[in-house]
Every structure is written in C-alpha cells, then in structure tokens.
Amino acid sequence: xxxxxVIPENCSGCRACAIACSIVKEGVINLSKSRIYVxxxxxxxxxxxxxxxxxxxxxxxxxxxxxxxxxxxxxxWVVDEEACNGCGLCVEACKAGGAVRLHPxxxxxxxxxxxxxxxxxxxxxxxxxxxFVKEG
Amino acid sequence: xxEYGYAGKILRVxxxxxxxxxxxxxxxxxxxxIGGKGFGAKLLYDGVEAGVDPLSPENKLIFATGPLTxxxxxxxxxxxxxxxxxxxxxxxxxxCGGFFGSELKYAGYDVLVVEGAAEKPSYLWINDGxxxxxxxxxxxxxxxxxxxEALKRDLGEKDLKAACIGPAGEKLVKFSNIIATVxxxxxxxxxxxxxxxxxxxxxxxxxxxxxxxxxxxxxxEAVREAYEICKGGALKIVAPLGTPAALPIANDKGVLPIxxxxxxxxxxxxxxxxxxxxxxYVFRSIACSGCPARCGKVSVIVRGKYAGTIVEGPDYxxxxxxxxxxxxxxxxxxxxxxxLCDEFGVDTISTGVAIAFLMECxxxxxxSEKDVGLKVSWxxxxxxxxxxxxxxxxxGVGDLLAEGVKRASERLGGxxxxxxxxxxxxELPGWEPRALQGTGLGYATSDRGACHMRAQVHPLEAIxxxxxxxxxxxxxxIVKRNQDLMAVLDSLGLxxxxxxxxxxxxxxxxxxxxxxxxxxxxxEFTEEILWRAGERIWNLTRMFNVREGxxxxxxxxxxxxxxxxxxxxxxxxxxCALEEMLDRYYEVRGWDRQGIPTxxxxxxLGLR
Numbered sequence: 001x002x003x004x005x006v007i008p009e010n011c012s013g014c015r016a017c018a019i020a021c022s023i024v025k026e027g028v029i030n031l032s033k034s035r036i037y038v039x040x041x042x043x044x045x046x047x048x049x050x051x052x053x054x055x056x057x058x059x060x061x062x063x064x065x066x067x068x069x070x071x072x073x074x075x076x077w078v079v080d081e082e083a084c085n086g087c088g089l090c091v092e093a094c095k096a097g098g099a100v101r102l103h104p105x106x107x108x109x110x111x112x113x114x115x116x117x118x119x120x121x122x123x124x125x126x127x128x129x130x131x132f133v134k135e136g
Numbered sequence: 137x138x139e140y141g142y143a144g145k146i147l148r149v150x151x152x153x154x155x156x157x158x159x160x161x162x163x164x165x166x167x168x169x170i171g172g173k174g175f176g177a178k179l180l181y182d183g184v185e186a187g188v189d190p191l192s193p194e195n196k197l198i199f200a201t202g203p204l205t206x207x208x209x210x211x212x213x214x215x216x217x218x219x220x221x222x223x224x225x226x227x228x229x230x231x232c233g234g235f236f237g238s239e240l241k242y243a244g245y246d247v248l249v250v251e252g253a254a255e256k257p258s259y260l261w262i263n264d265g266x267x268x269x270x271x272x273x274x275x276x277x278x279x280x281x282x283x284x285e286a287l288k289r290d291l292g293e294k295d296l297k298a299a300c301i302g303p304a305g306e307k308l309v310k311f312s313n314i315i316a317t318v319x320x321x322x323x324x325x326x327x328x329x330x331x332x333x334x335x336x337x338x339x340x341x342x343x344x345x346x347x348x349x350x351x352x353x354x355x356x357e358a359v360r361e362a363y364e365i366c367k368g369g370a371l372k373i374v375a376p377l378g379t380p381a382a383l384p385i386a387n388d389k390g391v392l393p394i395x396x397x398x399x400x401x402x403x404x405x406x407x408x409x410x411x412x413x414x415x416x417y418v419f420r421s422i423a424c425s426g427c428p429a430r431c432g433k434v435s436v437i438v439r440g441k442y443a444g445t446i447v448e449g450p451d452y453x454x455x456x457x458x459x460x461x462x463x464x465x466x467x468x469x470x471x472x473x474x475x476l477c478d479e480f481g482v483d484t485i486s487t488g489v490a491i492a493f494l495m496e497c498x499x500x501x502x503x504s505e506k507d508v509g510l511k512v513s514w515x516x517x518x519x520x521x522x523x524x525x526x527x528x529x530x531x532g533v534g535d536l537l538a539e540g541v542k543r544a545s546e547r548l549g550g551x552x553x554x555x556x557x558x559x560x561x562x563e564l565p566g567w568e569p570r571a572l573q574g575t576g577l578g579y580a581t582s583d584r585g586a587c588h589m590r591a592q593v594h595p596l597e598a599i600x601x602x603x604x605x606x607x608x609x610x611x612x613x614i615v616k617r618n619q620d621l622m623a624v625l626d627s628l629g630l631x632x633x634x635x636x637x638x639x640x641x642x643x644x645x646x647x648x649x650x651x652x653x654x655x656x657x658x659x660e661f662t663e664e665i666l667w668r669a670g671e672r673i674w675n676l677t678r679m680f681n682v683r684e685g686x687x688x689x690x691x692x693x694x695x696x697x698x699x700x701x702x703x704x705x706x707x708x709x710x711x712c713a714l715e716e717m718l719d720r721y722y723e724v725r726g727w728d729r730q731g732i733p734t735x736x737x738x739x740x741l742g743l744r
Contacts, residue, residue: 012420012430014424014426014430015235015425019426023208023356027349029242029346031242031344033346040318043447126375
C-alpha cells in the first residue's frame with residue numbers, strides 16, 4: 001500500500017492540508033467536506049486525522065455494499081460513491097479514529113484516496129507533519 | 137451580491153434591541169473597500185458620529201474578515217476588529233490571527249457588526265444561519281482560558297472557535313484586548329473594553345457553509361506561486377525562531393528601547409531575552425489558519441518558581457514591553473508576565489509601557505511607595521507581575537495605569553508627561569524612533585497612534601538594512617507607500633509576517649495579491665485598483681480622525697523622542713527629525729499643511 005504518514009509532533013495546526021483537500025476534492029472551501037482534518041488540543045497539540053490505508057481495513061470489512069475497494073494503480077482504498085449507501089458503518093469502524101466521515105450533503109463516505117497518487121495536502125505541509133510514503 | 141471568495145453577507149447584531157439581521161455585500165462595496173479594514177472603516181465612518189463616547193452603546197464593534205481570510209493563500213487567517221478606541225478616542229483597527237476569522241466566514245459572514253449594549257452579561261453563538269444572544273452571567277469574571285473551556289462545555293463543541301474578553305475587558309481597562317482561538321489577540325487600542333462596555337463576554341462561531349472559488353485551478357496555481365515567494369523570504373527566519381529572531385539584531389544595532397527609552401542597547405540582552413535562551417523553553421511551533429510561517433512559539437516553564445507556565449510567545453514586541461522596556465532581563469519572568477496578560481486580556485505592549493512609565497516616575501521621585509502601595513523598581517519581577525494584575529482588575533495604582541500613559545501622566549501632572557511614551561494615546565512599540573527616522577514618521581502619522589505595523593519601515597531600516605535609518609530622505613514617500621500597502625493587506629485578511637517574504641521581491645507584492653484575488657473572486661481587482669483602494673482606506677480613516685478634531689499637532693512624538701538625544705550605542709546623539717519629514721509627507725499624501733485631506737484628493741478617491 002501507499003500511504004500518508006502523520007507525525008503529529010511536527011504539526012503546527014495551520015489546517016492548510018484540510019483547506020487544500022476540500023478545494024481539490026469539492027471545488028469549494030468547506031472543512032466538513034475534506035478528507036483530512038485537524039484535531040486541536042489548544043497549545044498542546046494538533047493532530048491531522050487522515051486514512052492510513054490499513055493493510056486489513058475494518059471499514060472495508062463492514063461495508064455492506066462493497067463500496068470501499070482497492071485501487072490497484074494507486075495502491076490504496078478508495079470509496080466508490082455510486083456504490084455507497086451512506087449507512088455510516090465505516091465511520092464507526094475506522095481504526096485510525098475518525099478518518100472516514102460522511103459528506104454532510106451527499107451522505108456518502110469521504111476518505112483519503114491519495115489524490116490518485118499525488119496527494120495535494122502534502123504540498124502545503126512545510127513542517128513535515130504529513131509524509132507521503134510510496135510503495136517500495 | 138458577491139458570489140466567490142466572499143461569504144457575501146454582513147451580520148448585524150443589536151444587543152440593546154436583541155435584534156439580528158443581515159445585509160448583502162455588493163460588488164461595488166467589495167471593489168471600493170476590499171474587505172477587513174476597508175469594510176470596517178467605511179461602516180464605522182458612516183455608523184458612528186463624531187464625539188461618540190467609545191464605551192457607550194452608540195459605538196460599534198466590528199469584526200471584519202477579508203476576501204482571502206480562511207482560504208489557502210499563505211497567512212490568510214486575519215480578521216480586523218474595527219471600532220472607536222477608548223484609549224485614543226480615534227479610529228482603531230486591530231488585527232487578529234488564529235481561527236475565529238476563518239470560521240466566521242465559513243459560517244457565511246464576511247463581517248459581524250455589534251451595536252448597542254446588552255443589559256446583562258451575554259455571549260453570541262453563531263452556528264451558520266442560527267444566531268443567538270445567550271446569557272453569560274456564569275462566564276463573567278472568568279479569565280480567558282476558563283472562558284474558552286466553559287463555552288466548549290456549554291455548547292458541546294470540543295473544537296470550538298471563539299473570541300472573548302478577560303476580566304480586564306469587563307473592567308474597561310483602556311488597553312484590554314480580545315483573544316481569539318487559540319491564543320491570538322486583537323491586541324492594541326482597547327477593543328476589549330468596547331466589548332466589555334457592551335457586556336459581551338464572548339462570540340462563539342461554527343461554520344459549515346461552502347466558500348466558493350471563481351477559478352479553482354487558477355487560484356491553486358496563484359497560491360503555489362505565493363508559497364514559493366514566501367519560502368524564499370522571511371519564512372526562513374520567522375519559521376524556526378518566530379519574531380524574537382529580531383531581538384538580538386535590535387539590541388546590537390542599538391534600536392531596542394530599554395528602561396522606558398532611557399537606553400537602546402545593553403550588553404548580553406540579546407542573549408538573555410533572545411532566541412538562544414528562548415530555545416530552551418520552546419516546546420512546539422503553532423500557526424494561524426492557513427499560515428506556513430508558524431511564528432507562534434509555545435513556551436513552557438517546567439521547573440522553579442514559575443513551573444507550569446505555558447504561553448504562545450513571547451513574541452518580539454512582548455520581549456520588549458514586558459522585558460527590555462521595564463528593565464526585566466529574566467526570560468522566565470517575561471513568559472510568566474505574558475501568560476498573565478493573555479489570561480486577564482490586556483495588550484502586552486501598552487501594559488509594559490504603562491508599567492515602565494510608573495517605574496520611571498518612581499525613579500524620578502514623582503510618586504512614592506506610599507502613593508502606589510508597593511515598591512516599584514526597574515526589572516523587579518514582583519513589580520511587573522503585581523502591576524499586571526492590579527491594572528487588569530483596576531486595583532489601587534492599577535486603576536490609574538489602566539487609563540494608559542497619556543491620561544495617567546495628565547492626572548499625575550508636573551513632569552510626568554515627559555515619561556509618557558505614546559502617540560495619540562497609544563503606547564510606543566519596540567523600535568527606537570530616534571534611531572529610525574522613517575519608523576518615527578510612521579509612528580507619528582499612523583491612524584491609530586504609535587504603531588510599527590502601519591508603515592512597516594522598521595524591517596527596512598533596522599533588520600534588512602535596505603534603507604539608511606538616519607536619513608530622512610525619501611522616508612515620507614516610503615511611509616506613504618507602505619501605509620497604503622498595509623491598508624490593502626489589512627483589508628485582504630493576510631498577515632504581514634509572511635507578507636515580508638513577498639516584500640523581499642520589491643514591488644511584486646501587489647501583483648501577487650491581485651492575481652490571488654482575481655482568481656478567487658472573479659472581480660477585476662487589478663494592481664491599480666488595489667493601490668487606489670489602499671490610499672482610499674487610509675484617507676477614510678484620516679477623515680474619521682479629522683472629524684474627531686485631529687490636526688497636525690497630534691501627528692507628533694513624545695518629547696523624549698524629539699528632543700532628548702540617545703545616550704549611547706551606534707545612534708548616540710540622535711533624535712527624530714519629525715518636522716523635517718512631516719511637510720513632505722502631507723504633500724505626497726495630497727493633504728494641506730495642517731494634515732487635512734484636500735477636497736481634490738477626496739474627490740479623486742471617490743470619498744466626496
């Protein structure tokens with residue numbers, strides 16, 4: 001699998017990753033529609049939450065419609081929005097804790113698909129809190 | 137209505153009548169005043185008549201974001217608090233980073249205008265289209281940190297964005313501030329007291345509306361380019377060390393005011409208060425919304441007397457005001473003092489300069505231990521920390537200092553005014569204007585009183601060395617240019633710190649802003665339109681101040697700066713040659729010799 005590795009100690013909490021994600025994926029700025037977001041603990045810590053592309057993903061296992069599938073080319077788990085019924089079981093099941101959310105309007109599962117192998121969020125992370133690890 | 141980049145609405149809350157309504161932002165309003173400072177200035181000029189008491193319900197408290205606020209543009213976190221200042225009695229815009237401004241836009245509002253005053257302590261809860269005025273009796277008296285925590289519990293939002301006042305704002309301390317998530321301040325000029333006078337403890341906001349972009353691909357390309365320019369500039373210095381990186385430079389160059397401007401350099405102070413010491417305490421870097429600069433350094437004290445102290449900072453200005461200018465040389469004391477100011481909600485600059493004023497009055501024998509009820513001496517941690525609390529709660533001598541050094545010196549009488557370091561009532565920031573001529577002109581002509589952020593000449597005169605600091609030649613022109621540029625920056629929702637990154641590429645800043653704006657909004661924000669808007673905004677704030685009775689005599693500097701030469705260091709013997717520059721400044725501004733904008737200038741800018 002290819003994946004994003006999060007190093008929370010490096011995160012400054014600027015949320016550029018989340019803003020970039022919503023622009024690229026949704027064409028608007030709306031952090032409730034981004035595939036990555038930042039959880040803040042005030043001065044103490046900020047932590048980006050994003051799919052870590054589990055080897056044995058619980059979200060895939062619980063999906064009743066088989067909507068989360070392996071993309072062989074990008075080597076990551078991708079939601080097929082057509083197949084998703086918006087039941088939200090994947091949201092509950094996520095082992096990474098909150099890396100899958102439901103789109104507030106379309107009610108389909110939202111999770112990181114690595115932008116087809118060139119993740120946009122990483123380009124705005126100047127603190128190396130997000131690192132794209134390619135296979136091999 | 138504007139559709140892209142802007143949220144498109146102004147939210148008006150009348151606390152007296154408990155009424156809420158919205159007004160659309162028109163295309164014409166956007167192109168004429170941009171946003172942020174410009175929007176605020178226009179709404180304040182039209183909405184607050186001359187002579188209104190800043191702490192009366194007739195004053196307005198405006199929170200204005202810019203078109204770039206909350207976007208992906210580098211350093212796009214800012215909102216402006218615009219009001220009539222209780223400290224100076226004139227126009228005030230005080231900008232603030234953090235996450236409140238972006239969230240306000242995500243909720244669908246470019247601007248929030250608070251009018252009137254509540255009968256009892258209240259707070260606002262803005263959740264997209266739902267706006268409620270709620271009871272805040274249980275929050276009244278709380279410090280900043282407690283207030284945020286209580287709001288989170290009340291509303292069940294663990295990542296709540298809010299702006300609030302501390303006990304100092306409630307007590308109408310004239311330089312109390314407004315603190316926004318996480319710990320960023322609209323610091324200067326006493327906007328906290330205006331909020332306190334309206335009995336408004338806090339504003340909590342949650343936004344989940346779409347902010348639309350006119351040309352998504354074009355905007356992303358423009359952002360990438362701006363990032364590249366920023367990376368090559370001041371980010372290199374600011375990202376690792378924050379603004380304290382400038383402290384050893386200022387001390388070495390002899391432009392760091394010490395002991396109420398008695399001296400401007402001191403051996404080893406750059407080490408004691410500078411990044412070399414700070415590094416031992418910094419545990420992480422923290423950024424505002426969409427900002428790659430992460431200039432906020434979180435300092436933690438783990439051992440000793442002040443163990444458990446945690447603060448975002450101190451920044452350069454705080455190391456000056458709660459350190460150098462009070463004769464304090466112990467970094468830990470500055471950290472503790474900074475934490476107290478942030479918790480009570482007072483501006484660190486004005487607080488430090490007010491305390492330094494009292495220290496000098498004490499030294500000169502104008503006040504005694506009996507008068508003030510405590511021993512006051514240069515550099516004393518007890519003096520500093522005790523006075524911060526007394527000022528914030530208006531206890532004893534703190535009640536006098538809470539009025540700012542201008543009023544305090546008038547009440548003390550005699551020669552006290554010689555030691556009151558202010559312009560138009562606003563206390564001086566930490567760059568010596570006797571050494572830096574353009575900086576002096578900038579302080580004297582700033583629209584809110586002594587401010588280094590309006591003309592931004594100090595980086596050129598003191599840090600980068602691109603301008604001869606002792607020369608007055610060309611300074612009126614550059615002060616005018618930068619004031620117009622900063623009026624644009626403060627209207628866009630951008631911060632000046634990465635902005636400095638852009639400034640290292642001379643004359644390119646407006647090109648970058650113009651491109652970002654056009655791709656974001658689809659409006660024809662050409663460079664020429666932006667420059668013109670910057671000049672228009674500056675003239676409008678001047679007209680606000682002129683309407684309040686301001687003239688040339690107010691565009692001045694403290695007596696010490698004009699007539700008492702620097703005693704030692706590289707600039708020994710220098711004073712600020714303000715008069716030499718002022719005539720020329722008015723001339724390049726198109727103002728008359730009294731500093732009043734001429735009819736033709738106002739007509740040219742569409743202000744008459």
